[in-house]
Amino acid sequence: MTATQLETALKDVWINIQGWVGSRVPHVLKLIREIQLEDNVVGDIVEIGVHHGKLFFLMASTARPNEKCIAIDLFDDQEKNLDHSGKGSLSMFNQHLDSYFSHLKRQVTAISADSMSFTPATIRQRLKSSGVRLFSVDGGHTVKHVINDMALAQEMIVPGGVILLDDFLGPHWPSVSEGFFEYMRVANRRLAPFLIFQNKLFLTTYSEHPQLLAKFRKLIDRDLMHEVHTNKWRYAQIGEHTVLCFA
Template identity: 30%
Template sequence: MTNIPSPGHPAVAAYLAQGYDSVVGMSSRFAAAICARLLRLQTEDGVGGPLAEIGAFEGRFFIALAHALEPGELAVALDIFSWPDDGVKGRFEANCLKHGVGPERRVTVKGDSGVMTPAELMGHAGGSRFRLIHIDGEHSRAALAKDLVLATACLSEGGLIVLDDMLHPGYPTLMVTVQAYLEANPEIVPLCVIDRETIVGATKFVLCDRAWFERYQARLLAIFEAYIWPLGADFEPHWCLVLSQDTRLAEIT
């Protein structure tokens, strides 16, 4: 494992080093380490509770997130679990067990986020709001718009929404949905952009409540100093950090 920040959790670090690549999936190890560290940051700032992943697939990213929770906190995995075949749910469950996330620490939900109400989603976590929701479901504008509405309604104070496959060449219109969402929800802002490792391990956006932005940003500037791309991201008019394994600027001669 090279050029990966500390995830802030020994169990996450062990999984990233020894098990992450063995679980079929598309999310990058770099993004998993950063999101796990964000969960640690939340804990240190008094933000606790469950997390949810919309589009858990075979569990690669979910397992990393689950290991970053505190004792007694639940990780909820929501997926239609029918793509690419009906065996994906069994593989998800087996991967979780193999890598130390037992049924006492997770809830597996076979369902469609597009028709789920906030009360139904929170009901899978005992009625609690979520401190982090990772959206990696159907990659269409309509589905992402619905998932963003659902996530926003279920988020706790100080909570984070993480969006997968942003700026992916295979899904270029998803950014249109994100921009429309941000314009319609000015209380939510981008906290940071997590740069891609590869086309497969694509970019993620992390969103937070505007009231929490400066608090989180100050911590990120200190924790991830070596991974900050100097120019940042301009969301017009909001600016946020870009975290990358390659922080070089273009040479202009």
């Protein structure tokens, strides 16, 4: 796929796929891809909580040819969608895959499953993946789902990989923020947050955090000079971790 064809496909995603993604998240994904390419961070792309695939296809569009893209959702088993966060549909997902991303079919796998049925001990085998470089956590929004799904992501992420947690500090789903802080207290052993941007919290691995944060800051200085020195951006602390925040 040429760069122009990719831009067209991304526009199609934006206009035609229903979902919940901040308007500037695609730009942040491009910056993360740039840093991971430079640092030779290799791994698969995974999302828990796909709905119709809006964020999933944006992430998958950054995949390199040998990287798998794995979409996990209850899809048509909505009885287990306990808090009614979105409503996955495998047929909508497959339609979008056919219409806009047929070139990715070889790389994409959709898994219909309750993420609560996975454990840190079984996830690797269930996904048939040796490691993940981009992992979106956007499934069930209860405290228990967030703790479970963050623990799964922690197990799979490669050094320098990035996890996106949706609805962090958003007013609609306070349970996500509660779940995140509880996860940090009881289960975190290797993740560190580095960015809060458009309703999402971005985390990386502990040892790579300082370098990733510094590189990300340099890229926003390069791309967003006009706003970076306004009060829209500031550094904050989450526990011991320094985080760039945009509001």
